[in-house]
Amino acid sequence: MSSSPPTPLAGHVIAGSDAPEKPQLRVGFIALTDCAPLVIAVARGYDRKYGLEIVLQRQPSWAAVRDRLLSGDLDASHALYGLGYGIQLGLGGPQRDMAMLMSLNQGGQAITLSRALASRARNGAALARHIHGSPERPTFAHTFPTGSHAMLLYYWLAAHGIHPLHDVRSTVIPPPQMAEALRRGDVDGYCVGEPWNALAQSEGQGITVALTSEVWPNHPEKVLACTRDFADRHPNTARALIMALLEACRYLDVPAHREEAASWLALPDFVDAPRDVIASRLLPEKAADGSAPGIRFFADGEANFPYLSDGMWMATQYRRWGMLREDPDYLGIAQSINRLDLYREAAAQLGVPVPVSTMRSSRLIDGRIWDGSHAAGYARGFDIQA
Known part of the structure; x- marks a missing residue:
């Protein structure tokens, strides 16, 4: 498959007073399946439809995403939900006001x-x-201290009576x-986005024992982040960028379009992993191993x-x-x-429905309900905590 994007889609380009103040954008991403909206936005020409040119720049780590957003080397980025919250709260690095679009x-x-x-523990x-x-304490990896992988891994461990700060070692990769790292024996397990779970299983190095959607159905994951x-x-x-990515996300809801996305993502410039592993x-539909992707x-x-x-859940x-403290x-x-x-304005332009409430209710793996209410009590109400 050619790595050059197709002809831009027909459609109006935002102009006049609504024209983007900065039409060319450096947008970061990590080699993960869920960078698909960014890849599709460029491949399908949705950025140009709204007067933008998205220049995708692959980053080596979430720490690099953080540093380059703060330095201005990136205008925006595919980011972990908790990355912006950690920066805003000054956790593990410089404090800066952030925006999640x-x-x-x-x-x-x-x-x-x-x-x-996994031969000793399949659940x-x-x-x-x-x-x-x-x-012995096994070593588990996640991808960023304040990220969703760390918080969901900790939640899954604690829900089964394992203290993530005492009973296991943790590291960032x-x-x-x-x-x-799993193949070398540096870690005994990890929580990460695809295709890096599927790849380990396809190579016979690891076994996927839980999906994060089992921890929190339809949990928040990657976001479009920038500085405030x-x-x-x-x-x-920002509005034009949201609109371009909303179109890409809508496109990805069609199964045949995900087949196309898997081929794009497999290219060396993007995820650079086997296409069938990404698609799995x-x-x-369910994968051959019986797991449902839940994305x-x-x-x-x-x-x-x-x-x-x-976002409030991350902070709890x-x-x-x-x-x-x-x-x-x-x-x-x-x-x-x-x-x-900004999101509501962009969604209105595209006719995308917007929920009435800014809160939603979910039941997590331990049976606890999170709906955004009584956050302080929720945070202190766990049997296993620091």
Whole structure:
């Protein structure tokens, strides 16, 4: 498949007072299946439809995404949901006001164990028995300290009675290096986005034992992030970028289009992994191993709305695990970061439905309900915490 994009789609280009203040954008991404909206936006010409030229720049790690957003080397990026929240709260690095323009997807991540560990524990309950009955502590990797992989991995472990800060060791590894780290024996398991779980399993190095959608159905995952300063100085650009990516997300809801996306993602400039491995957990139907990918890119806009309660949940977990010593203003932080104003304006232009409520209710793996209410009590209400 050629790596050059097709002819731009027909359609109006935003002009006049609504024209993008900065038409050429450097947009970062990590080699993951869920960068698909960005790849498709460029491949299908949705960026040019709205007066933009997205220049995609692959990044080696989430730390690099953070650093290049803050330095201005990137205008915006595919990012972990919790990356912007961590920066806003000054966790593990410099504090900077951030903006989350939209959600790019929900779900689509997994937890994989080495074959050696999976031979003793093929699920969370068995893993707990093994860990509590052994003097050794296995090492688990995630991708960024404040990211969704870390928080969902910790939640899954704790839901099975495993303390993620005491009973196991943890380390940070960039997503594309996960399968290799498992092969070398550097880690015993990890939580990461696809295709790096599917790749380890296809190579016989690991076994996927849980999908993150089992931890939290339709959980928030990757977002379109930038600094608040960029969004405030370039509101037309931000709206146009949201519109281009909403079109890409809507396109990805069609199964045949995901087949096309798998071929694009396999190219060396993007994910650079076997096309069949990518497709095995990108397509809506169950994979050959019986797992369902659980990834949503659009769902009539539901997967893209930047719910305040999603960001607030991340902050409750930072409090739970001792990354925050005091309760922040959970709602105020989410209102500051999640740019509902820009998202609603962009969605209205495209006729994409917008939920009435900025909160949503979910039941997680331990039976607890999270709906954005009583955040401080929720954060302190777990039996296992720091």
